[in-house]
Amino acid sequence: MKIGILQTGHAPDEIRPTHGDYTDFFQRLLGGQGFTFATWSVVDGTFPESPDDADGWLITGSKHGAYEPLPWIAPLENLIRAIRAAGKPMIGICFGHQIIAQALGGKVEKFSGGWSIGRQPYHIDGQTHHINAWHQDQVTQIPPNAEVIGHNDFCANAVLTYGDQILTLQPHPEFDPDTIRGLITHRGRGIVPEVQLDAAERTLNVPLDTAAIATRMAAHFKAPR
Known part of the structure; x- marks a missing residue:
């Protein structure tokens, strides 16, 4: 199965x-599942010709906001709607979670409650999973036909499904502790409150539940439709 990765941002130069880069993170996360991968760097203006260029689609995280007036945002929203119309399975992570919601009628905003950084608990389908987070923006209004299946006290709309076709997550299962350490050093200092960065650093060696999330993502792509 060929997974098309729509890359909407780049990892910090210092850790690459x-x-x-972000596309490599996802290939590691989903490795061993029988997938092949192709990447289109939409953040740099490179788009697939059609939804049929891959069997399933994954939209990455980004330092950008879904609501920013960037030249690639509207074409990406059009592509999201075309993928949905074509019936292809799709997954969005962080920015991907947000841009899919926005493209399908939801609302994304810079959250007044601030940032979520590092290892966080998410209650997903009745189970608690600890996953790394790195975001200030949130989906504050879900689209029609979306269902909330995951949340925590900070993020009410953390995991969404759209029928059996689309799965989106606000947290970052592809971020390992070294990634969070690099983001703290190269993107967090001076922007995110120091108390939150320090708290995230204290949990860098605490286990995560990313393997369970990766299994769920792979099953989503492979599910018969």
Whole structure:
């Protein structure tokens, strides 16, 4: 099964030599599941010709806001709607979660409650999973036909499904502790409150539930439709 990765941002320059870019994070997360991958860097203006260029689609995180007037946002929203119309399975992570919601009629805003950084508990379908987060924006109004299946005290609309076709998550299962450490150092200092960065650093060695989330993502792509 060919997964098309729509890359909407880049990892910090300082960590790319050792960790790769965002598309590499997802290939590691979903490795061993029988997928092949192709990447379109939509943040740099490169788009697939049609939804049929892949069997399933994944939209990455980004430092940008879904509501920003960037030249690639509207074409990406059009592509999201075309993928949905074509019946292809799709997953969105963080910015991907937000841009899918916005494209399908929801609302994304800079959250007045501030940032969520590092290892956080998410209650998903009655189970608690600990996953890394890195965001201030949130989906504050879900689209029609979307269902909330995951949340925590900070983020009410953390995991959404749209029937059996689309799954989106606000947290970052593809971010390992070293990634969070790099983001703290190269993107967090001076922007995110120090108390939150320090708290995130204290949990870098605490286990995460990313394997369970990766299994769920893979099952979503492979499910018969």
